Amino acid sequence: MASMNTVLFISFLLFSAGVAGVLVRRNALVILMCVELMLNAANLNLVAFARHAGTVAGQAFALLVMGLAAAEVAIGLALVVALYRRKDTIQVDQINLLRG
Amino acid sequence: MVETFLAFIGRNLFLVFGLMAVGGALALVFSKNAVHSVVGFLFSMLSVAGCYLCMSAEFLAVAQLLVYAGGIVVLFLFVVMLVEMTKFKEKGLFQSQTPYALVAVAIGAAAIVGVFVSTWFTKSADVALTLDPGLARGLDVAKENSQAVSRGLFAGYLLPFEILSVILLVALVGAVTLAKKERV
Numbered sequence: 001m002a003s004m005n006t007v008l009f010i011s012f013l014l015f016s017a018g019v020a021g022v023l024v025r026r027n028a029l030v031i032l033m034c035v036e037l038m039l040n041a042a043n044l045n046l047v048a049f050a051r052h053a054g055t056v057a058g059q060a061f062a063l064l065v066m067g068l069a070a071a072e073v074a075i076g077l078a079l080v081v082a083l084y085r086r087k088d089t090i091q092v093d094q095i096n097l098l099r100g
Numbered sequence: 101m102v103e104t105f106l107a108f109i110g111r112n113l114f115l116v117f118g119l120m121a122v123g124g125a126l127a128l129v130f131s132k133n134a135v136h137s138v139v140g141f142l143f144s145m146l147s148v149a150g151c152y153l154c155m156s157a158e159f160l161a162v163a164q165l166l167v168y169a170g171g172i173v174v175l176f177l178f179v180v181m182l183v184e185m186t187k188f189k190e191k192g193l194f195q196s197q198t199p200y201a202l203v204a205v206a207i208g209a210a211a212i213v214g215v216f217v218s219t220w221f222t223k224s225a226d227v228a229l230t231l232d233p234g235l236a237r238g239l240d241v242a243k244e245n246s247q248a249v250s251r252g253l254f255a256g257y258l259l260p261f262e263i264l265s266v267i268l269l270v271a272l273v274g275a276v277t278l279a280k281k282e283r284v
Contacts, residue, residue, distance in 0.1 A: 005216065005219070005220055006114060006115055006118070007114070007118075007151075007155070008216075009216060010114075010115070010118030010119070010121065010122065010151070012209075012212055012216075013118075013122045013125075014121060014122060014125055014144075014148075016205060016208070016209050016212075017122065017125035017126060017128075017129055018125070019205055019208075020129060020201070020202070020205050021125075021128065021129040023195075023197075023198075023201035023202075023204070023205065024129070024194050024195060024198050024201050024202070025129065025193065025194065025195070026192070026193065026194065026195050027134060027137075029134055029137070029176065029179060029180060029183070030128070030129070030134065030137050032176075033128055033137060033138070033141045033176065034128070034129065036141070036168075036172065037125050037128065037141070037144065040144075040145065040148050043148075044148065044151060044152075047152060047155050047157050047160060048155060050157075051155050051156070051157070055252075056248045056249055056251070056252035056256075057252060057256065057257070059157050059159070059160055059245075059248075059249050059252065060249060060252040060253045060256070060257050061257075062157075062160055063159075063160060063163060063249065063253065064257070064260055064261065064264050066160075066163060066164065066167050067167075067264050067267075067268060068264065068267065069167075069172070070167055070171060070172060070268070071267055071268050071270075071271035072271075073172050073175060073176075074175070074271050074272065074274075074275040075271050075274055075275055075278070077175055077176070077179050077275070077279075078274070078275035078276075078278035078279040079278060080179060080183070081179060081182065081183075081278075081279045082278050082279055084182075084183050085281070090183055092195075093195055093196070
């Protein structure tokens with residue numbers, strides 16, 4: 001059985017990969033996937049702590065987070081499609097309508 | 101030789117799945133083709149489901165498989181196919197502020213790694229993730245996982261669950277409205 005630190009370390013690696021992807025990539029689709037990655041890292045932590053404490057609350061919360069992630073993906077992909085229709089691009093650095 | 105290797109793998113199954121997930125995540129971030137990114141994402145999500153299995157959260161593992169591998173990855177693939185990547189010029193894979201971003205991530209990662217290094221060799225780090233029967237209050241979370249999760253969800257956290265269903269409805273309507281062609 002894995003120790004607590006192993007779980008936390010794996011989750012930390014996943015989260016930092018997600019943060020790096022959000023900050024670095026230009027493609028809006030890849031940025032959305034990286035946000036999903038960060039949510040999964042948080043879920044891993046929730047499950048680990050729930051197991052550590054012997055309660056089920058963490059697993060229930062992880063399930064709720066999973067549903068929320070699905071909703072977020074639906075909205076994000078709809079935004080990407082709408083953006084592609086209007087601007088013919090999904091590169092986030094070319095979308096500067098609000099620049100002063 | 102092979103047996104000791106297999107025994108090592110069996111003892112550290114969580115670590116194997118976790119490293120597979122991290123590998124998929126790195127493939128997602130650093131691959132040029134968007135379809136390859138989606139495949140890396142899928143691999144990462146499947147490995148995270150394996151991690152859940154190793155922590156004996158079986159219901160969550162199956163839910164992860166259904167929601168991510170069955171739903172979200174397919175949605176992403178649809179949009180990748182819908183959006184013609186060749187139509188617009190990709191100026192480059194990474195944004196112009198990449199060096200600053202990488203420095204910021206490295207500083208944050210170094211802080212967290214410092215915490216890990218300072219706690220890794222202490223006594224509490226060796227405590228395995230096992231259930232304390234005094235805390236479980238009659239529920240065997242590991243043995244009857246789906247019963248325990250459903251009781252927690254529908255008895256303890258009913259209001260968040262219902263709010264989540266409303267959020268899903270709002271997201272459904274919002275996605276349809278956003279992606280619709282003509283504005284009414």
